[in-house]
Amino acid sequence: MPQATFHFPRGFLWGTATSSHQVEGNNRNNNFWAWEQQPGRIVGGQKSGLACDWWGGRWREDFERIVEGGQNAHRFSIEWSRVQPTPDRWDEDALDHYREMLRRLYELKITPLVTLHHFCDPLWVSELGGWENEAIINLFEAYVKKTVQALSEYANLWITINEPNVLVIFAYLLGTFPPGKKSLSSIGRVYANLVRAHSSAYHTIHNVQPTARVGYAVNYRSFIPSHAWNPLDRMSASLASSVFNNAFPGAINDGVLRLILTRKRIPEARGTQDFLGLNYYTRDQVVFSLLHPEEHFIHLFLRPGAELSTTGFIANEPAGMFEALKWGTQFNIPIIITENGIEDQDDRIRPRYLLQHLHQVWRGINFNWPIKGYFHWTLVDNFEWERGWTQRFGLWEIDIETQIRKKRPSADLFAEICSNNKISSEMVEKYAPQIYDQMFPGL
Ligand code: BGC
Numbered sequence: 001m002p003q004a005t006f007h008f009p010r011g012f013l014w015g016t017a018t019s020s021h022q023v024e025g026n027n028r029n030n031n032f033w034a035w036e037q038q039p040g041r042i043v044g045g046q047k048s049g050l051a052c053d054w055w056g057g058r059w060r061e062d063f064e065r066i067v068e069g070g071q072n073a074h075r076f077s078i079e080w081s082r083v084q085p086t087p088d089r090w091d092e093d094a095l096d097h098y099r100e101m102l103r104r105l106y107e108l109k110i111t112p113l114v115t116l117h118h119f120c121d122p123l124w125v126s127e128l129g130g131w132e133n134e135a136i137i138n139l140f141e142a143y144v145k146k147t148v149q150a151l152s153e154y155a156n157l158w159i160t161i162n163e164p165n166v167l168v169i170f171a172y173l174l175g176t177f178p179p180g181k182k183s184l185s186s187i188g189r190v191y192a193n194l195v196r197a198h199s200s201a202y203h204t205i206h207n208v209q210p211t212a213r214v215g216y217a218v219n220y221r222s223f224i225p226s227h228a229w230n231p232l233d234r235m236s237a238s239l240a241s242s243v244f245n246n247a248f249p250g251a252i253n254d255g256v257l258r259l260i261l262t263r264k265r266i267p268e269a270r271g272t273q274d275f276l277g278l279n280y281y282t283r284d285q286v287v288f289s290l291l292h293p294e295e296h297f298i299h300l301f302l303r304p305g306a307e308l309s310t311t312g313f314i315a316n317e318p319a320g321m322f323e324a325l326k327w328g329t330q331f332n333i334p335i336i337i338t339e340n341g342i343e344d345q346d347d348r349i350r351p352r353y354l355l356q357h358l359h360q361v362w363r364g365i366n367f368n369w370p371i372k373g374y375f376h377w378t379l380v381d382n383f384e385w386e387r388g389w390t391q392r393f394g395l396w397e398i399d400i401e402t403q404i405r406k407k408r409p410s411a412d413l414f415a416e417i418c419s420n421n422k423i424s425s426e427m428v429e430k431y432a433p434q435i436y437d438q439m440f441p442g443l
Helices: 031-036 054-068 092-107 123-127 135-151 164-174 184-208 231-254 319-331 350-366 409-420 425-431 433-439
Strands: 005-007 013-017 073-077 111-117 157-162 213-225 256-259 262-265 276-288 298-301 335-339 371-376 396-399 404-407 422-424
Touching: 005 350, 013 111, 013 335, 031 123, 054 092, 054 404, 073 157, 073 371, 092 111, 092 135, 111 135, 135 184, 157 164, 157 184, 164 184, 164 213, 164 231, 184 213, 184 231, 184 256, 184 262, 213 231, 213 319, 213 335, 231 256, 231 276, 231 298, 231 319, 276 319, 319 335, 319 350, 350 371, 350 409, 350 422, 350 425, 350 433, 404 409, 409 422, 409 425, 422 425, 425 433
Parallel strands: 013 073, 013 371, 073 111, 111 157, 157 213, 213 276, 276 335, 335 371
Antiparallel strands: 005 422, 256 262, 276 298, 396 404
């Protein structure tokens, strides 16, 4: 059997990613908590509840898991509703809590990547109209300034907004996130406010901390026309890609927000990025279909025959990772893979998903693409938004009744990769022998 080792560059960031609402618990003062209390919003009426009890202190034991897992970085987020519970009050204790977490990461020699907004808004911000009201730009800027001033001693890698594209589509087009709108007409306004909020946050962070490196994280989804010969399928795929993948990054790149037939100039946004945060999970087939008016005639589905995650939410499509990275190179800035993972309760697919996706990352590195790190989603199973606790993305499994964590085999595999800064044929043989021939083809 052929053998090989895929090395990663020295200093590569290896970590896991988490977000405040998904792990902290008792985030009662934000719009997602309120959403969870409404019947029919979350699968099975599930709630975030205590989540992974990080606010209660269990981040300490989970940080030990990061170290044990050979990782040298961690991405986590700050909860705006905790830092600024009402418009006129900063909660210094909450900031101290985050400072303590960062101090611990510093002691453990783990590089933090801090996200300032991961889907949730304080209730009082939602009551003002949330992302539809341009007042949010200044409100967000004030929160970012306060937070970065408080935490800059221990962090200098920042993500302003996580997945603005997912927020726009889920909250304002599909209606599965609060405020649950299904309104094509809101999309342009919300996208513009997100672009402007990001760009003013970018400048604010640099003013507070000149050495900061600032970006946002986009969720890149690969859209493949179901019938390559069919111009309508091709047009639908390219439309989906332009609204989902390209709108926000395009506006940050050149200061023009392009949405289908409209263009809006936001010149101050131009170049407000020091790196690209890239989240990649899966790929869709796209068909133009008159049978799906509720989807605006653009029907998406996972490739028939593809290997699917436990609840069928994600198809294992590693080629899409390569495509995402290649797409990311157009911006000529460093790329950090800020999320990638699969929901897989029994860890049936995760080992090969991980290896196959990292193999694509390695291929990109060999083209000399500036890929600087990889953050796996996620450390411990956590609250999966409108899908509640039905989906298990963790390297560690959690029993939410007892808070007991149990290691999945993928945690050991990831630890071997991170601590050796490489993928070896021995690892593939040990954790995912089914893909050995595909990763190391013989004659
Ligand atoms: C989000 C995470 C989420 C993950 C898996 C990403 O879009 O940023 O918050 O848990 O997908 O669904």
